[in-house]
Amino acid sequence: FKVWNLRMYVALLMGIAIGIGISFLDPATENDNLWFVFFCGIISVSGMTLPGFSGSFILILLGNYVLLLVDSVNALFDTFYEIFSGDFSFIDNPIRIRMLKVLSVFTLGSLAGLVTFSHILNYVLHHFKNTTLSVLTGFIIGSLGMVWPWKKTIYKTTEDGSFLLDSVGGKVIENYKRFIPELNSETYIAIVFIVIGVCIVLLLDWYGRNSNDDYA
Structure with a gap:
């Protein structure tokens, strides 16, 4: 950005606010309604x-990560395995058929979103480039909490206090609890690598700018 104006600063702050808000939302409960899956x-x-956002994290917030990326995918894998084995008994399995429907609708929704959103993003970048980039920059800054390295995984539990397991026996993630780390050797090493990562990004940006100037 060569010149920052008030509109760009407002867009940046809006992006940061949205990113922070999404980062700290509590996940919803699972919902297999096909319209919601779409x-x-x-x-x-x-x-x-969108840079700064994770599709998987959004699915966790919507409560359907396990349903759409674990259970339904496992159902598809099991179905292919049975078909290649000459076993078509899954046709009479209502749970399996339901999972396949869920995965199909989710795939259609993903394709629709990819086509639609890419056109929308292309339009706003073409007509409101600086403002859009300001919002996206805000998204990235605000969503840094998603990649905060010091956090404890919180798993879903049943009413009796035992861990809720998915179809492959893994614990279902509910959310993450972030915390400030103690200052020890491990923390210092992590901070050093964070600084190295930032320096690499800045060096790549500097290299890209100089390369463009050379070809100009």
């Missing part, structure tokens, strides 16, 4: 096209 597909793939 909506999840649109939203998740839209998140993948």
